[in-house]
Amino acid sequence: MRTAYQYRLRPTPSQVVLMEQWLELLRKQYNYRLAERLNWWEQNRCNINACPLICHLPELKDRPDVYSQKRDLVNTKARFPEYQAIHSQVLQNCIERVHKAFDRWLKGDRNGKRAGRPRFKGAGRYRSFTFPQVKQDCIQGKFIHLPKIGAIKLIQHRPLPDGFVIKTATITRKADGWYVTLSLQDASVPEFEPATLENTIGIDMGLDSFLVTDTGESVPVPQYYRRAQKRLERLQRSLSRKQKGSNRRKKALRRVAKAHLKVANQRKDFHYKVAKKLVSKGKHIAYEALNTKGIARTRLAKSIYDAGWGQFLQILAVKAERAGLRAIAVDPRGTSQDCSQCGQKVPKTIRDRWHSCPHCGLELGRDHNAAINIKYRAVGHPVLKAQETSFTGVTEKPALFRFSGAERFALA
Template sequence: MRIAYQYKLRPTKLQVTELDRWLSMLCAQYNYLLADRFNWYEQNRCAIDACSLLCHLPQLRDNPDYFSQKKTLPQLKKTHPWYSEIYSQVLQDVVKRVKVTFDRFLKGDRNGKRSGRPRFKPHSRYRTFTYPQIKDSCLDGNSINLPMFGKVKVILHRQIPDGFKIKTASVTKKADGYYITLSLEDQTVPEIKPDFKPNKITGIDLGLKDFLTTADGETVAIPQHYRQAQKRLKVIQKRVSRRTKGSNRRRKAIQQLGCQHQKVAARRKDFHFKTANYLLSKYDVVAHEDLNIKGLARTRLAKSVLDAGWSDFLLILTFKAEKAGLLVIPVSAYNTSQDCSNCGEKVPKKLHIRWHDCPNCGCSLDRDHNAAINIKNRAVGHSVLKAKSLLSDSRIVLEACTIDLYSDWCRRCHSS
């Protein structure tokens, strides 16, 4: 299992200048390699018998793939000697980034979904370089030793646990300085429990009135971090607009605006982690709706949906559950708010109606509470649960787990 620990760096002024120079050179190399791919794509993408005889036929050449572009790096260091100061594996990682970006444009990702045409990056948008391999002994007290760069002071706000192996290190430039992200490999992931108690299973309904409602009727208030910071962001944004483009005062105002946005993101992330820890400390199985969050982010509720950060929260919840040997299960979101949780009868209601009243069985409770119970019922309605956990880089599929609910329905399922 891979986890990431992020620490803030405290480089000197000379080291900051050197880090900026590295990023500038890597950005130029990234754009050059991407332009080489586009040049081949534009000249050789159609068959020769499909081209017009009146057009100019360029000289055909091989597709610049990952290996051919990687072989150009030694020649780059001869023609541009200053690139020899950059660690070789960092340069190779730039070639890999170009490959991944261009392959997603032509072929799509593992799900077949293609991304848009890659764009050339300005220096202000190329913010990260990666060491694909780094020694475990790189951390020495309150400093980290980066190959061919030197030792940089780091704030170790938490120690790396014993048994964890450092795999990669990424240096990122943010609004308030430089950070380093260490990718760690953990071999001590506990196995998923073979059975769960019925009182340790719950369903959660994500919403905008309350952040979530559990099947037990417990609610978590939505903090709305971005809306609370809008007044301050508006003042700083006006300050940026009044500054002359290209001036130092405008650059400082942009940095101040970036720091404010970073604070909002950090508060939201802290809230997500605390909420996920609370749920997993109380329940062993958490079921949630399989929502189309990208689709909701294009509606009139876009600002509220993005401010809530449902996607990030579900990713954090799934990751924390896997690390603890617990389960997070996505279920179908179809009619969870319309169906009665007591009798199953469909009770149509519009979005502004926040109370569920069933004329069939007399069930009366909050709309979100009713939906959370339906989500829980759908999760425990089968004796075998399959949970798919989508992590940022690993995408691990959890094994099927049998849940004994001590009910007559489950006994019939086991017997059959």
């Protein structure tokens, strides 16, 4: 199991200057290594459908990879002595970031999905650096000891869990200060009980309510971004009037960043509290495997991003695993259309918020009906005659289905 704990740092003024210097040097190194790869790609690629019969073929260059660029760091330190102050593994991690960004553009991730063309980091856009290896006793009292930085005061608001090993430490600069994120790993393998009707709950995510359980309990959407929208607009207008490069613009930019950070922190706190409330019931949690990015391309993008479904499901999966439970993703097709009592399809539009089955006479909320169907699919229980039979077998975790926003609303 892998999890992350984030703590706030209270560095001294000299440590702040040092870490800011590291970020600026790492940003330049990132841009330089990315330029090497992009130049290689531009000089060695050829459009087959538009290649002339007679053309000059330039001398092919070796493709820069993660190993060759790491070996070249020796020349970088010899030519620019300021890079010697940065820890060697932190510099190597910068090369690995370039490698991942470039490969995700050309090859794609493990699911085959390709990212956009990697961009150069502007001033202030490189905000974190990572120590791939740290000592297990790096935290001593109120301080965390990091190589070439020294002891930094740490606000340890919660202790590290027993049995977890510290793998990496990432220093991040945010609008309100500095933070350290410790990546922890537990070698023990959790044992999960089989999912049954008795030990599983189903939740349906939505915008009318943040989620509705199979028992009818609903959680309202807080809409933190929409509440802060007027203040953000006022701060953004004030920023647009400032002259670029001035100190007043930097202060206005800091105010905008802090306002956005407050919204993000409120949303994350809400997600943690809801996830903890669900996990405290001691049951497996079933949810729809929605393509949130596809749905967010519609006119509901602002509301969907404000709700933060993706972040909540990630938090829920981690919390459930730590409690010895499972977060089960099911196929979302027809969960709102099918009746949870008789299994017959009852067509609805996106505006129909009430489920009224003409076949069996079931009357309940649309999201409540969908949550019950999600629960039945998670345990492998047939919807037809669901109340008359029981199921105690072990089922495999359903595959994640991906749909576009239009398909999702057409099927919902």
